[in-house]
Amino acid sequence: MSRRARWVAAALALVFALVFPFVFTRPTWQNTAILMLMTAELGVAWNLLGGMAGQVSLGHAAFFGTGAYVSSLLSIHLGISPWLGMLAGGAAAALLSVLIGFPCFRLKGHYFAMATIAVGEIVQAVVNGSESVGAAVGLYLPLEEKGFWGFVFNRSKLPYHYIALGLLMAALFVSWLVNRSHVGYYLRAIKDEPDAARSVGVSLRRYKLYAIALSSFLTAMGGTLYAQKELFIDPGSTLSTSLSIKIALAAILGGVGTLAGPVVGAVLLTGIEEASRIVFGGTGQGTDLVVYGLLIVLIAVYQPSGIMGLLGRPS
Amino acid sequence: MTAALLEVEGLTKRFGGLVANQDVSFRVAAGEIVGLIGPNGAGKTTVFNAVAGFFAPTSGAIWLDGRSVAGKPPERMAALGVARTFQIVRVFRTMTVLENAMVGAMLRHRAVAEAARRGRDALGFVGLAARAAEPAGRLTAAEQKRLEVARALATEPKLLLLDEVMAGLTPSEVQGAVELVRRVRARGIACVVVEHVMEGIMPVADRLIVLERGRTIAEGPPAEIARDPAVVAAYLGETYHAPGA
Numbered sequence: 239m240s241r242r243a244r245w246v247a248a249a250l251a252l253v254f255a256l257v258f259p260f261v262f263t264r265p266t267w268q269n270t271a272i273l274m275l276m277t278a279e280l281g282v283a284w285n286l287l288g289g290m291a292g293q294v295s296l297g298h299a300a301f302f303g304t305g306a307y308v309s310s311l312l313s314i315h316l317g318i319s320p321w322l323g324m325l326a327g328g329a330a331a332a333l334l335s336v337l338i339g340f341p342c343f344r345l346k347g348h349y350f351a352m353a354t355i356a357v358g359e360i361v362q363a364v365v366n367g368s369e370s371v372g373a374a375v376g377l378y379l380p381l382e383e384k385g386f387w388g389f390v391f392n393r394s395k396l397p398y399h400y401i402a403l404g405l406l407m408a409a410l411f412v413s414w415l416v417n418r419s420h421v422g423y424y425l426r427a428i429k430d431e432p433d434a435a436r437s438v439g440v441s442l443r444r445y446k447l448y449a450i451a452l453s454s455f456l457t458a459m460g461g462t463l464y465a466q467k468e469l470f471i472d473p474g475s476t477l478s479t480s481l482s483i484k485i486a487l488a489a490i491l492g493g494v495g496t497l498a499g500p501v502v503g504a505v506l507l508t509g510i511e512e513a514s515r516i517v518f519g520g521t522g523q524g525t526d527l528v529v530y531g532l533l534i535v536l537i538a539v540y541q542p543s544g545i546m547g548l549l550g551r552p553s
Numbered sequence: 554m555t556a557a558l559l560e561v562e563g564l565t566k567r568f569g570g571l572v573a574n575q576d577v578s579f580r581v582a583a584g585e586i587v588g589l590i591g592p593n594g595a596g597k598t599t600v601f602n603a604v605a606g607f608f609a610p611t612s613g614a615i616w617l618d619g620r621s622v623a624g625k626p627p628e629r630m631a632a633l634g635v636a637r638t639f640q641i642v643r644v645f646r647t648m649t650v651l652e653n654a655m656v657g658a659m660l661r662h663r664a665v666a667e668a669a670r671r672g673r674d675a676l677g678f679v680g681l682a683a684r685a686a687e688p689a690g691r692l693t694a695a696e697q698k699r700l701e702v703a704r705a706l707a708t709e710p711k712l713l714l715l716d717e718v719m720a721g722l723t724p725s726e727v728q729g730a731v732e733l734v735r736r737v738r739a740r741g742i743a744c745v746v747v748e749h750v751m752e753g754i755m756p757v758a759d760r761l762i763v764l765e766r767g768r769t770i771a772e773g774p775p776a777e778i779a780r781d782p783a784v785v786a787a788y789l790g791e792t793y794h795a796p797g798a
Contacts (some may be wrong), residue, residue: 420659420668427645427656434643434701437605438708439631439660495647 248498257401272467274508275402276460278459281488282409283456288486289494290422291449292429294351297358297486298457301331303365303477305458306465310377320389324462331458332451339450343443355479359544362477368393379465389466398436398467405463406501409456413497416452425449457485487530490537493546503546507533556619558583558743559604559712564613568601573599575767581712581747585736586744588758588775592788595764597747598640604745605637606630617712636705637714642697646690650681653689653700657707675703679733695726702733713737715746719753727753745786751789755779763788
């Protein structure tokens with residue numbers, strides 16, 4: 239696609255997302271749209287590290303969960319607005335990511351991915367065993383609406399739709415900024431040829447840490463939004479490895495390293511998931527994993543550059 | 554003796570029981586072209602990797618502009634003014650030719666527009682300006698080597714380490730490469746050139762250093778080296794006759 243065609247497509251997609259809840263008024267449709275936007279935001283955030291810098295993380299649920307838990311705990315115990323909690327969660331996740339990144343970035347390729355699975359599992363195990371954060375039972379958030387700052391909207395799901403859309407736009411904007419700054423060039427150089435990048439002065443550790451910190455911050459913001467939308471969180475829903483895989487898969491399915499890829503991938507992935515839930519029944523747990531597995535095989539065999547790869551020149 | 558730009562003293566590098574470099578010493582003056590030659594496995598690339606910061610030497614010292622740099626990582630060495638190419642080319646394949654050069658330029662110029670301007674200059678210098686918008690992976694092997702030179706030059710180095718940039722080139726391409734090395738020197742950049750292509754290195758080098766089994770066996774002007782019996786026996790054989798030798 240030409241540059242102009244891509245901007246037109248992006249503008250049309252944005253308009254569609256803006257009017258969607260007014261055109262499709264059934265709650266199931268609206269809820270699916272919110273899930274798509276939220277997954278897209280996570281895919282875009284993951285892409286900063288996994289796509290641009292080529293560091294495949296399968297532990298992003300740890301950051302998502304950090305966002306969900308930090309804002310929820312601040313809201314439950316201290317009455318702090320989840321909006322501020324969202325920033326606090328992002329900061330906490332970024333800090334965690336840097337602590338994880340320091341040792342894990344010594345590992346290359348598959349070994350890095352394996353280490354992130356381990357980290358994700360460890361965080362989940364720790365939360366599962368900690369009574370002070372609700373352990374395996376989880377946390378219920380305050381239900382009453384207190385205006386915009388309360389971040390609880392019971393009468394209509396519309397606010398969640400637009401918050402999710404805003405967050406997605408913010409994540410895309412950050413990615414766009416990174417992509418066109420020297421950091422984006424360095425990340426792509428690191429992905430292509432790490433030794434050559436070092437030979438022209440690129441500190442691998444520093445730039446990978448930038449990428450993971452930004453990526454985890456944005457992922458954690460998505461975690462807070464999830465917590466405020468569901469008003470209930472537990473380790474299974476916010477810290478599981480299957481969530482980590484889903485986040486990575488959204489970006490990989492759409493096309494890693496491209497700006498729009500994770501959005502396209504998330505829409506498709508969520509669509510397939512919701513459809514399989516309708517077809518195979520309510521429990522979902524088993525079938526969505528089968529769908530993920532099937533998609534991974536299909537991408538690996540037929541289309542490693544994802545859906546965006548079908549549209550020609552990546553950007 | 555004038556202060557050397559690069560001074561390597563007693564460089565030894567062991568990998569387990571394997572001695573890749575044994576007590577290698579040499580100096581490179583500012584703006585000088587030094588050729589590093591020797592049979593395969595003589596330790597030429599290991600010397601490169603030590604100077605460029607990719608390996609810390611087991612023992613020995615490396616000075617750049619009079620400051621000790623042994624064991625500093627590659628990204629530090631790049632900042633200090635040492636740039637390199639790779640024996641097996643390592644261009645950023647998914648990035649465009651221009652973007653490859655820009656990544657080099659960004660070492661000293663973070664602003665993308667300025668890096669693009671300098672990257673274009675570097676591409677012009679190596680004759681790749683017309684290919685700027687293509688993905689680097691689509692270039693021929695010879696072009697990728699030139700691109701590595703452009704990327705290295707874009708970092709504005711004082712010392713350029715060229716690792717077999719002429720290998721596999723046609724005779725006319727070798728001529729082009731010789732010309733390129735001369736023009737690099739004309740910009741005041743010193744070069745250390747690892748090369749097997751004698752027609753490429755003999756005409757441009759001010760001095761040659763001959764390595765064999767990790768040790769220096771000879772050092773001097775190309776014409777002298779070409780006549781050195783030890784070098785002829787170890788490496789050149791009887792077939793190479795330097796012009797005028």
